[in-house]
Amino acid sequence: RKEVEQDPGPFNVPEGATVAFNCTYSNSASQSFFWYRQDCRKEPKLLMSVYSSGNEDGRFTAQLNRASQYISLLIRDSKLSDSATYLCVVKDSGGSNYKLTFGKGTLLTVNP
């Protein structure tokens, strides 16, 4: 089983749609969770951290289910500018806490 697995995508949605991305991770001791965004031919950038109680940042909502080892990202009212690849990222605990493990990413295209 891969350490971090994401929906393969791609997702093509119209402007204004709601879209959800899912991610599972294999290490039950993982400590921290993030969503990064990567625009075409650019570097990844942090979109938001994912907290145990779930958290929201404007149109973006992240959820964490530790029991199922599952992370989600919901984007409401999609904009053209949301088109990007979304990377699920997990940080391990203890001696491996230097390392972030990245999923392969899910490509989102928002169409006019």
Add this chain to the structure above:
Amino acid sequence: NAGVTQTPKFRVLKTGQSMTLLCAQDMNHEYMYWYRQDPGMGLRLIHYSVGEGTTAKGEVPDGYNVSRLKKQNFLLGLESAAPSQTSVYFCASRRPQGAKETQYFGPGTRLLVL
């Protein structure tokens, strides 16, 4: 505050040539990383460093060497380039822990090995 910078942005090599990629960060971060990103493979960790003078192997270290002589710089070397090393290389840095665990990436170096 430039963040993380990478030099060069683009390079073409012939098989067997060598080169060094330079990464510099001005955020006083302890941890630094080199990744490669290939289509369908995601980001893969090549080498990393948890402080000045230290380096360690990541998932795909073969064919690469690194050095961290100064805290702000992390160099990635290819001694004898191979076509399989054609990729986009990203450097990154972050603090070891704390509330802001953001990992910052450089803009990438696109390497083509012929």
